[in-house]
Amino acid sequence: MVTALEPLELLERARHAEVDDVEGVRAFVASWTDGAVGDAQMAALCMAICINGITAEATRALCDSMVASGDRLQLERFAPTGDKHSTGGVGDAVTLITVPLAAALGVRMAKMSGRGLGHTGGTLDKLSAIPGMRVDLELVDFVRQLRDVGVAVMGTSTRMVPADKRLYRLRDQTGTVESPALIATSIMSKKIAGGAANIALDVKVGTGAFFPDVAAAREAAEIMVSLGAAWGRDVRYVISDMDQPLGRMVGNALEVRGAAEVLRGGGAEDLGDLSVRMAALLAESAGVVPAGEGEAAAAHALENGDALRMAERWVEAQGGDPRVWTDDDVLPRAPAAISVPAPAGGMVHGLDAREIGEAARWLGAGRLHPAQFIDPAVGVEIHAKIGDGVSEGETVATLHVRDAALADRAMQLVRGAYRIVDAPVDPPTLIHESSEGDG
Numbered sequence: 001m002v003t004a005l006e007p008l009e010l011l012e013r014a015r016h017a018e019v020d021d022v023e024g025v026r027a028f029v030a031s032w033t034d035g036a037v038g039d040a041q042m043a044a045l046c047m048a049i050c051i052n053g054i055t056a057e058a059t060r061a062l063c064d065s066m067v068a069s070g071d072r073l074q075l076e077r078f079a080p081t082g083d084k085h086s087t088g089g090v091g092d093a094v095t096l097i098t099v100p101l102a103a104a105l106g107v108r109m110a111k112m113s114g115r116g117l118g119h120t121g122g123t124l125d126k127l128s129a130i131p132g133m134r135v136d137l138e139l140v141d142f143v144r145q146l147r148d149v150g151v152a153v154m155g156t157s158t159r160m161v162p163a164d165k166r167l168y169r170l171r172d173q174t175g176t177v178e179s180p181a182l183i184a185t186s187i188m189s190k191k192i193a194g195g196a197a198n199i200a201l202d203v204k205v206g207t208g209a210f211f212p213d214v215a216a217a218r219e220a221a222e223i224m225v226s227l228g229a230a231w232g233r234d235v236r237y238v239i240s241d242m243d244q245p246l247g248r249m250v251g252n253a254l255e256v257r258g259a260a261e262v263l264r265g266g267g268a269e270d271l272g273d274l275s276v277r278m279a280a281l282l283a284e285s286a287g288v289v290p291a292g293e294g295e296a297a298a299a300h301a302l303e304n305g306d307a308l309r310m311a312e313r314w315v316e317a318q319g320g321d322p323r324v325w326t327d328d329d330v331l332p333r334a335p336a337a338i339s340v341p342a343p344a345g346g347m348v349h350g351l352d353a354r355e356i357g358e359a360a361r362w363l364g365a366g367r368l369h370p371a372q373f374i375d376p377a378v379g380v381e382i383h384a385k386i387g388d389g390v391s392e393g394e395t396v397a398t399l400h401v402r403d404a405a406l407a408d409r410a411m412q413l414v415r416g417a418y419r420i421v422d423a424p425v426d427p428p429t430l431i432h433e434s435s436e437g438d439g
């Protein structure tokens with residue numbers, strides 16, 4: 001018989017070596033869920049995993065235990081089903097576009113989302129910027145909406161992956177977000193409990209991402225592929241650039257505006273291209289379009305308005321104002337807009353995504369402490385990105401501000417994010433790698 005290590009013994013071992021005790025991890029998570037193990041011990045385990053790692057078997061035990069902390073949806077009767085997740089970025093409004101786009105192509109999108117983590121934004125916070133929009137759906141309503149509309153998005157709750165809901169916050173408070181295994185288990189526990197068969201992952205790499213390089217992003221992506229495979233899920237991924245923010249909007253209502261522009265057939269090119277690529281992964285994996293034809297089909301569904309109409313039906317079904325995609329005045333606006341001048345003339349060589357994310361968080365778009373109220377209206381609008389030419393003093397960004405006392409620091413962060421040189425600069429590669437083989 002296998003005997004699990006006691007929680008304290010597991011922690012003491014984890015201080016010196018990779019966590020490898022499968023039964024110990026299961027018992028630890030179960031005891032934490034029951035209250036016998038406290039948050040301090042769980043935070044210590046997360047820190048040990050960040051520093052010393054965890055084996056593949058123990059990672060799977062961690063993920064499965066998180067899934068077992070709540071209900072698991074069975075969605076086979078609604079096939080083909082899909083879900084999408086990003087490892088976290090700045091200006092990353094892809095979900096708002098990819099979800100209705102993939103649904104318009106015939107994939108029923110059952111999406112489990114999260115709140116903002118650290119300097120990165122969260123889909124639930126963005127959706128909450130839409131007047132009336134509910135993200136705390138009852139399971140029965142989530143499933144009914146999936147059946148009737150073809151799209152439903154909700155967050156973790158006391159019923160769905162409650163272990164991730166608690167752990168997400170604890171990791172955010174204890175500096176233990178940036179571990180490939182912890183990110184992978186957090187994401188995949190939600191994907192597995194959510195029940196969709198086809199999963200597309202956007203694994204981000206760069207200054208604004210939790211992964212510093214492609215190798216670390218690939219490691220996390222492959223952990224997620226194998227966690228999904230153990231549950232019979234088809235998991236595909238792209239590794240995409242997060243050295244600069246995606247799109248031109250950072251902040252909750254601002255990002256909804258940026259997504260609306262794409263859904264109307266325009267908008268920021270990088271945001272549109274990545275959203276199309278993610279929808280194509282889902283459509284091909286779900287078999288609703290032949291392999292190799294996903295991108296053309298997705299681009300067509302954007303152009304002909306199918307994705308926009310699906311987005312309207314989705315928002316309306318969740319209580320939101322469906323005009324949000326066609327009328328920007330539906331969204332909250334910050335009372336002041338302050339221009340950020342270019343610190344020098346030349347070509348934008350760097351636009352540090354983390355600094356921009358921190359500026360938006362500082363203005364109130366994210367949380368500096370766990371109980372903080374999120375201001376849906378504030379954030380940073382970006383006018384010049386890497387590869388663009390600017391003249392000294394030209395407006396490179398606009399701060400959308402409610403509290404003028406916060407503007408100076410945000411201004412400093414945004415100006416500091418820009419690196420301007422006196423030589424031509426190529427825009428960065430958007431997609432570095434994908435599980436389908438091409439970049």
Ligand code: URA
Pocket residue numbers: 086087088114117177182183184186187
């Ligand atoms: N998204 C999640 O759901 N979890 C993480 O840990 C990071 C990004």
